[in-house]
Amino acid sequence: MRIVGALVAVALAATGLTGCAGSSGDGRTLRVVYQRWGDFVQLDQHLARTKAEFEREHPGTTVELVPVVAPENEYLPKVRLMLRAPATAPDVLYEDSYHVNADVAAGYLHPLDDHLARWPDWAQFVESTRQAGRAVDGRTYGVPIGTDTRGLWYNRRLFAQAGLPTDWRPASWADVLAAARAVKARLPDVIAFDMPAGRPVGEAAAMQSMQMLLHGTDTGVLYDEREGRWVAPSAGFADALRFVREVFASGLGPTPAQVADPYYSKSGKEELTRSGRVAIRLDGSWLPGNWLSGAPVEWPEWRQIMGTAPMPTQRGQHPGRVSLSGGWLLSVGAGSRDKDAAFAFVTKALSREGALAYNTAASDLPVRKDVAADPRVGEQNPTIAFWSSLLEITRYRPTLVEYPRVSQEIQVAMEQVVNGADPEEAARAWAERVRQVVGVERTRSG
Amino acid sequence: MAGRRRRGPLAWLLPMGPALLLLLVFVAGPILWCLHTAFTNAAMSGAAARAPEYVGLDNFHRVLTDPELGQAVWLTVVFTVGSAVLGQNCLGMLLAVLLHRRHRVVRNVVGGTVVAAWVLPEIVAAFALQAFLTADGTLNAVLAALGLGGQDWLYSAPVLAVVLGNVWRGTAFSMLVYQAALAEVPTELVEAAQVDGAGPLRRFWHVVLPLLRRTVVTNLMLVTLQTVGVFTLVYVMTAGGPGTASQTLPLLMYERAFGFGEIGYGTTVAFVLLVVAGTFAAVYARGLREEV
Numbered sequence: 001m002r003i004v005g006a007l008v009a010v011a012l013a014a015t016g017l018t019g020c021a022g023s024s025g026d027g028r029t030l031r032v033v034y035q036r037w038g039d040f041v042q043l044d045q046h047l048a049r050t051k052a053e054f055e056r057e058h059p060g061t062t063v064e065l066v067p068v069v070a071p072e073n074e075y076l077p078k079v080r081l082m083l084r085a086p087a088t089a090p091d092v093l094y095e096d097s098y099h100v101n102a103d104v105a106a107g108y109l110h111p112l113d114d115h116l117a118r119w120p121d122w123a124q125f126v127e128s129t130r131q132a133g134r135a136v137d138g139r140t141y142g143v144p145i146g147t148d149t150r151g152l153w154y155n156r157r158l159f160a161q162a163g164l165p166t167d168w169r170p171a172s173w174a175d176v177l178a179a180a181r182a183v184k185a186r187l188p189d190v191i192a193f194d195m196p197a198g199r200p201v202g203e204a205a206a207m208q209s210m211q212m213l214l215h216g217t218d219t220g221v222l223y224d225e226r227e228g229r230w231v232a233p234s235a236g237f238a239d240a241l242r243f244v245r246e247v248f249a250s251g252l253g254p255t256p257a258q259v260a261d262p263y264y265s266k267s268g269k270e271e272l273t274r275s276g277r278v279a280i281r282l283d284g285s286w287l288p289g290n291w292l293s294g295a296p297v298e299w300p301e302w303r304q305i306m307g308t309a310p311m312p313t314q315r316g317q318h319p320g321r322v323s324l325s326g327g328w329l330l331s332v333g334a335g336s337r338d339k340d341a342a343f344a345f346v347t348k349a350l351s352r353e354g355a356l357a358y359n360t361a362a363s364d365l366p367v368r369k370d371v372a373a374d375p376r377v378g379e380q381n382p383t384i385a386f387w388s389s390l391l392e393i394t395r396y397r398p399t400l401v402e403y404p405r406v407s408q409e410i411q412v413a414m415e416q417v418v419n420g421a422d423p424e425e426a427a428r429a430w431a432e433r434v435r436q437v438v439g440v441e442r443t444r445s446g
Numbered sequence: 447m448a449g450r451r452r453r454g455p456l457a458w459l460l461p462m463g464p465a466l467l468l469l470l471v472f473v474a475g476p477i478l479w480c481l482h483t484a485f486t487n488a489a490m491s492g493a494a495a496r497a498p499e500y501v502g503l504d505n506f507h508r509v510l511t512d513p514e515l516g517q518a519v520w521l522t523v524v525f526t527v528g529s530a531v532l533g534q535n536c537l538g539m540l541l542a543v544l545l546h547r548r549h550r551v552v553r554n555v556v557g558g559t560v561v562a563a564w565v566l567p568e569i570v571a572a573f574a575l576q577a578f579l580t581a582d583g584t585l586n587a588v589l590a591a592l593g594l595g596g597q598d599w600l601y602s603a604p605v606l607a608v609v610l611g612n613v614w615r616g617t618a619f620s621m622l623v624y625q626a627a628l629a630e631v632p633t634e635l636v637e638a639a640q641v642d643g644a645g646p647l648r649r650f651w652h653v654v655l656p657l658l659r660r661t662v663v664t665n666l667m668l669v670t671l672q673t674v675g676v677f678t679l680v681y682v683m684t685a686g687g688p689g690t691a692s693q694t695l696p697l698l699m700y701e702r703a704f705g706f707g708e709i710g711y712g713t714t715v716a717f718v719l720l721v722v723a724g725t726f727a728a729v730y731a732r733g734l735r736e737e738v
């Protein structure tokens with residue numbers, strides 16, 4: 001009885017977060033569900049502006065903005081719970097492109113092909129990003145907002161103090177660790193190398209840390225597209241865990257206590273970065289969104305202080321650098337009663353002007369050709385050119401339905417190593433779990 | 447009595463009806479739904495979200511071989527015994543006894559302080575505890591002011607932190623229950639024992655406690671069942687971490703059902719929690735049946 005109570009309470013807490021049970025079904029109210037968390041307020045601001053314009057242009061229609069205030073790994077279940085109940089089902093939702101297949105199979109999303117065919121702007125979207133919203137059934141279920149690439153950020157001032165080059169370009173993992181050790185030796189109070197880790201960051205640990213490393217090893221992939229098999233056991237995965245062990249066991253990274261603390265990843269890490277207490281960050285192209293004007297805490301000096309470098313492969317193997325990309329979409333919920341209006345809202349939010357405003361504020365890489373060509377994009381953020389250049393070699397996560405569970409197992413393995421577990425043992429246990437999750441016949445060793 | 451019995455079930459069904467209906471809808475309903483879901487692969491997303499399939503006993507087989515289950519059961523028992531049975535229950539009794547027949551001002555000040563933590567919504571209390579115990583929190587600031595070194599309590603002692611947190615938050619309930627019960631203890635019995643030369647400890651142990659026996663068992667039952675399912679406090683303070691060091695069954699259930707999106711499996715974990723809670727309840731129920 002207590003348990004069911006708890007389960008129901010959790011479900012209620014998750015769905016009833018906004019406390020308003022407004023109806024999406026009257027055709028005059030559009031419910032827009034999206035994420036707002038920590039420093040990520042740019043989408044909130046952009047949708048608020050879009051709402052004002054949209055309501056002016058469509059008298060009689062009210063846009064109800066429903067920000068889900070939660071980190072990514074909690075945003076997802078909350079939105080899915082909302083999608084399951086007609087009373088809370090969103091008309092427009094902010095959707096991670098790698099969940100499209102699973103959410104289409106669940107019947108949560110509405111195909112937009114007919115709408116897109118009638119929208120002239122659709123031709124402006126870069127072909128590779130148009131595929132972000134395409135499911136295995138060949139139909140498109142979302143309009144991309146922006147994309148991203150991943151690599152290294154480093155603090156030039158700290159590098160200068162540690163006697164390191166301020167135009168740093170590491171060629172291997174060993175170079176990265178050597179630089180981190182040099183920083184730690186000179187500046188013991190500084191976090192020499194930060195990478196997303198721990199339960200609170202969820203998917204970021206699996207993608208931004210572990211897969212960035214894995215893709216630089218000889219194993220090279222998590223999922224073999226050609227053979228249709230997951231690579232487990234994986235020598236590269238064990239190598240990646242050894243790198244993690246090196247970072248956390250030798251004190252180069254944040255302390256395991258910081259890793260376990262949700263407030264560190266939410267805002268603590270940013271504060272430390274701004275105050276010059278983090279030397280190297282394995283992170284992504286969007287960080288300037290935290291620093292540009294309009295961000296919660298502006299940091300104009302970042303242009304002089306923060307340098308960028310590609311994440312190298314393990315020993316400098318071809319192609320020498322690694323990046324992973326993701327991308328978010330605006331999708332129309334299958335439960336929406338007024339899909340035309342919902343799609344109209346999406347086109348308003350991601351029109352040329354809308355996409356430009358959002359991409360520059362959030363420091364997302366543009367997905368519209370006309371926005372990418374706009375000089376105003378690079379003006380605000382001079383690193384856009386560097387991050388866009390990584391699109392040549394960037395990789396994407398498998399979009400398979402079982403990926404989230406494999407990812408969960410990656411997070412568990414990494415967290416064990418952060419807390420002192422043996423990398424070989426954690427890698428073995430991980431492979432065992434993956435074989436259970438996807439089925440032994442769908443794995444190969446590598 | 448005989449005349450009453452002949453009036454049939456309507457006599458009790460009519461007044462009991464509304465309560466019975468509510469229990470069926472809000473207690474039996476979800477349990478049955480849980481039981482049904484535990485035999486399916488119901489999920490948050492994917493094809494299984496639209497049309498769950500029956501998977502027989504797969505979930506139950508999996509839960510029994512889940513490497514994290516044993517630890518979660520153990521942590522749930524530690525958390526429940528530590529914070530409810532020993533912490534809230536004993537501390538609540540101690541406070542009630544110490545406050546018995548004290549000056550009104552003392553009763554109000556101490557009672558008010560204890561009850562204040564209980565009045566706070568769980569989420570607020572949990573955040574307050576988090577802010578108190580975290581690495582740059584109040585406790586470490588106070589320790590530093592005293593020239594003592596602090597530590598990250600939520601990281602170095604997560605189970606102790608959530609146990610103490612729950613004791614702080616929940617003791618008021620037991621205290622109020624025992625205060626009410628103590629007020630009912632006939633003074634002449636205590637005085638008679640005093641005349642016979644029994645000291646305060648003996649008076650409590652041999653006179654007062656036997657009279658409170660049923661209250662104690664009832665209180666234990668209530669606080670245990672309230673504690674077995676505690677989720678918010680633990681989730682906010684440690685989120686089950688670091689690693690799985692403080693992952694009790696409700697957190698394991700949440701992670702499987704909402705983190706992994708496997709509703710079917712999550713409800714199976716819920717049944718393990720039901721078994722743990724049921725075991726506690728059965729022990730107490732025996733205690734209630736046996737007459738002094």
